[in-house]
Amino acid sequence: MRINYNWRIMKITSHPVKRIILIGFFLLAGTGFYATAQEFKVGAAVRVITPDPLLPVSGGIGTPKKTTTKKGDLFVRAMVLQKGTTRIAIVGIDNLGWTSALGDRSRALIKGILPQNILIGATHTHSAPDAYGFPDATGRSIADLAYLDWCVKQIADAVNEAAENAEPASLKIAVGEAQGKIAYNYYADNLYDPRCGVIQAIAESGKNKGKVIATLVNYAVHPEVIGSSQGILSPDLCGPLYDRIESKAGGIAIFMNSAQGGMVTADTRLENGKEANTWEECIRIGNLLADEALRIVDNVEPQKEPALFCASREIEFPVESEMMRYILKNSPIKMMSIKENVVTTRLSYLQVGSAKVLTIPGEALPNIGFYIKRNMKTDHAFLFGLTNDAFGYILTKEDFNSFKRYEYVSRTSLGEMTGDIYVNEVMTWLKELSNGSAAKK
Ligand SMILES: [Zn+2]
Numbered sequence: 296m297r298i299n300y301n302w303r304i305m306k307i308t309s310h311p312v313k314r315i316i317l318i319g320f321f322l323l324a325g326t327g328f329y330a331t332a333q334e335f336k337v338g339a340a341v342r343v344i345t346p347d348p349l350l351p352v353s354g355g356i357g358t359p360k361k362t363t364t365k366k367g368d369l370f371v372r373a374m375v376l377q378k379g380t381t382r383i384a385i386v387g388i389d390n391l392g393w394t395s396a397l398g399d400r401s402r403a404l405i406k407g408i409l410p411q412n413i414l415i416g417a418t419h420t421h422s423a424p425d426a427y428g429f430p431d432a433t434g435r436s437i438a439d440l441a442y443l444d445w446c447v448k449q450i451a452d453a454v455n456e457a458a459e460n461a462e463p464a465s466l467k468i469a470v471g472e473a474q475g476k477i478a479y480n481y482y483a484d485n486l487y488d489p490r491c492g493v494i495q496a497i498a499e500s501g502k503n504k505g506k507v508i509a510t511l512v513n514y515a516v517h518p519e520v521i522g523s524s525q526g527i528l529s530p531d532l533c534g535p536l537y538d539r540i541e542s543k544a545g546g547i548a549i550f551m552n553s554a555q556g557g558m559v560t561a562d563t564r565l566e567n568g569k570e571a572n573t574w575e576e577c578i579r580i581g582n583l584l585a586d587e588a589l590r591i592v593d594n595v596e597p598q599k600e601p602a603l604f605c606a607s608r609e610i611e612f613p614v615e616s617e618m619m620r621y622i623l624k625n626s627p628i629k630m631m632s633i634k635e636n637v638v639t640t641r642l643s644y645l646q647v648g649s650a651k652v653l654t655i656p657g658e659a660l661p662n663i664g665f666y667i668k669r670n671m672k673t674d675h676a677f678l679f680g681l682t683n684d685a686f687g688y689i690l691t692k693e694d695f696n697s698f699k700r701y702e703y704v705s706r707t708s709l710g711e712m713t714g715d716i717y718v719n720e721v722m723t724w725l726k727e728l729s730n731g732s733a734a735k736k
Contacts, residue, residue, distance in 0.1 A: 392685030535581025554664025615710025
């Protein structure tokens, strides 16, 4: 049989035209295999999650406030990156915070991506429906669970669509200082991180070749220009940011917040000592941040076939705060682990081309952000704050209950050791990653 088979090949290839066809076939088969196995691809998709009718909005612990109007729409924005067998989803949702109790329900509905490779971050707009189910003094919550169920499905739909749309892509990656009146620290003007990280995916083939698929902006700021007390539902400054990026660059814009705790906020200061808490101010800041992000990533050499790596590990935090215990215990959204007064959450680490990304399960103060970025040892350090979970402020044990200014952020934190536990875990992990022993954890 074997001899016969070889003879047949000989016979076919003896004809010059047939030989070319055969060689061509093997070449195509070869590149085809390579393409499906190793080609870097990116897809993106969006879902609108504006409630109709409108719902009360939440800007923090306490009873959500009624709304009578909206400015802009709320969104779920998903970007899927894949190379070989590695698939990663990055999701931004216009909400104050999105716990893993909800995120895991979306993860269960997403096909073809490992749950731990799906990063879901909240933009931290202070004008979106309550997703924590904050209980009042009697233990009751007015959170709309049907709305949250619907959002869970929209997240899964957006990720599934982004995965289906994934096409060959290159990446432009840059980090630079965003200039202009965008953010400041409300507690101490200059204590904030002006760096803005940008990851932009560009189609490499087909009818979209050269077009932008998605632009991810990573920047630390509280989207609380409008806040929760004006009767307005809004994505805040993130809405105009999406619009501006999409109208100038095309594709889909995603915003991932960063270490914006205590108290890095939008610079709405006016000369008369007042603040501009208007939709027009959201447009001004959103447009400016968008323009700066596009400037930072402009003229950057695209990275062809960038490497893609994703790792994760669980971390536990004791819940020392009585108020946080009360919320975690009484919320209709089951957030607490089986163990008493402990929350477990997942940290994610990504390497996408030259970018390194770490997630923060809450609102880290900017000093923690600087320290982590510095120890990531790259010019392209990204921190996705309020991602995978959002358990309030994360401050160092030295800052906890120190300055009078920090009373609020201390009260709205899991406890004195939260920052220490997070930083130590991340430092250990970064060491393991640099010596190659971390992937299994
Ligand atoms: Zn906050």
